[in-house]
Amino acid sequence: MAGPPLVYTPPSYTTTNVLYGVGILFTAIPGTALPSDQNLGVASAWTALGWAYVGATEAGVTVTFNPSTQDINVEEQPTPVAVIVNTATLQITCSLSEETLTNVNLAWGNGGSVAVTPAGAGQPGKSVLTLSTNFASMACAVIGKNQSGFARVLSVPSVMSAGQVQTAYRRAAQQRLYPLTLNAVCPFSQITWTDLTAIATS
């Protein structure tokens, strides 16, 4: 007599958890407050507090977490008995499509200053970016939309812009781009993801 049938029942998955869509990158001086929870998805709430939007990008914003690990091995076992995090980096990268002096400075280390001279008699109005290798740290936040349609915010209280920047001046092939690489320089415990899950009850 045959036993019970062998059943194959894989778990179901949630297609609504598969998310896509652009991330919005804001920067600010370190210590700048985040908007209230109610306003995390409201752009004007960010800018009112001093956050600056980087503008259009070539291919969106990319967040890269890259830990390097050290295996702890013993002779008696072929696999490690523990894997310890040796170093870990968090980078937020994008290619800035809006060529403003602010964005050029941001990509080039955020160490320069922009001095503005107003137009006057015999003096055209001008802005001068003076570069520096004294890179200034800043705060950054990436805002995306979650599966509920609300804001999901990655907040990094301190980052430094340090990456190779190569800009091609082409007649028609593409716009001038400024690759931006923001490296987290704060403890990981200060980095947060905030996910709005439901509207306030009152």
Next chain:
Amino acid sequence: MTEPAQPAKAAAAPSKPATGPLSAAEQDQLTTLQARQAAAAVAAGEAVVMKVGGGHESITYGGVTVTTEPTTVPAGMAAALVEAAADAGVTITQES
């Protein structure tokens, strides 16, 4: 016949958090609060007041813009701003 007392509608209705862009009144209120916050920060030594001169309209460094009007700046950025202004040939003064 007496009717039961009705609860006051205003007291019972919970206030709903506002959404969307700020109104003109809210913007004014925000500006006032930020000015008060800036003054308190200066008084506590957490911020200083700086301004630019010498024919320049403003200088921006590290996300902070100092104009010809007295501008509140985080105290920790004052020295870096002075250095950046010197590099750029901009006259900057600290008022407090």
